[in-house]
Structures are given as structure tokens and as C-alpha cells.
Amino acid sequence: MHIQEMIVVEGHNDTNTLRRFFDCDTIETGGDHVSAETLERIAQAQKTRGVIVFTDPDKAGSHIRSVIERHVPGVKHAYIDRSVAHTDKKVGVEHAQKKDLEESLANVVTFNDALHTLDWDEFISLGLIGDAARRKKVTDAFHIGKCNAKTCFKRLNQLGITRNAIEEIL
Helix, strand or coil: CEEEEEEEECCHHHHHHHHHHCEEEEEECCCCCCCHHHHHHHHHHHHHCCEEECCCCCHHHHHHHHHHHHHCCCCEECCCCHHHCECCCCECHHHCCHHHHHHHHHCCEECCCCCCCCCHHHHHHCCCCCCHHHHHHHHHHHCCCCCCHHHHHHHHHHCCCCHHHHHHHC
């Protein structure tokens, strides 16, 4: 399977895993500190080929995503669930199976800050605060990664998801 966009990953092992299964090119951040040079490479790739940010499902991966999103708006995001990307001691893209990587890359999302389709009161009435299992059902359905209530609300709005669409999932 060929992937047109450049895929941003954390390290060389992630690159090796993806290249084992896909015809793709990557940009490695080299950890959770994303250098100005790396951000410039990502920005250039976004202009020419597009970018998919595919970081580990952990705190460092989340930090990298937010840094890239601030500096290079409009990038796509692929999320993988922690439950399918881990060993006994580590978590990361490099530990996922081909089918799980394919699923993640087939369901990329792009966030748009200009959208607002859901009010906070609606979000609360849907029971998505204080109920992590209910929220996970929604985040899994829309492929937006594990997140707390505030981030979930923001991402749903950035994707233009409506109350009705969420109700259909629940």
C-alpha cells in the first residue's frame, strides 16, 4: 500500500515498522522535543505532499502532536489505540500489527478550528464528562484518539461532529 503523505513518527523503529508494511516516507522527530529544523521539514512536506502525524499513544506522542499542530496547521492525524500498540514494558507505533496500522492510516482526521457544531451543554447532556468508557466509544468511532473531556469536546468540534452523529454512536 502506497501512502502519498509524509508520516511524522517519533523514531527509527517506528519508521522501520511502517516501511515493513507500507510504501511510505517518514520524518522522525527523534523524541518529544521537536526541533525548529524538524518543524520546517514538516511544514515543507505539508506544502508539497501533505503530512500525517502518527505518534505513540502516550503523553510524549500527544505533546509532539500539539507542537506540530501549532506550527503546521492542517496536518492529518492518525491515532492508534494503546491496547494494540504495546509490549509488556513499552507502548508505541512500532509495536502494532499491520492490520491495526492499516486501520489507523485508513481513518486519518484533519482538525479545523473554525468549526463549531457542538455546544458544551450538549456535550454534557450526552454524558461524555466523567464517563471515560462512554467517551472512549465516541473517540474510537470518530478516530480521534484517547482524550479527556475537554480535548474530546474540542476535537469533535474541530471535525464538525454534531450531537445527532454522537447520539447515533451511543
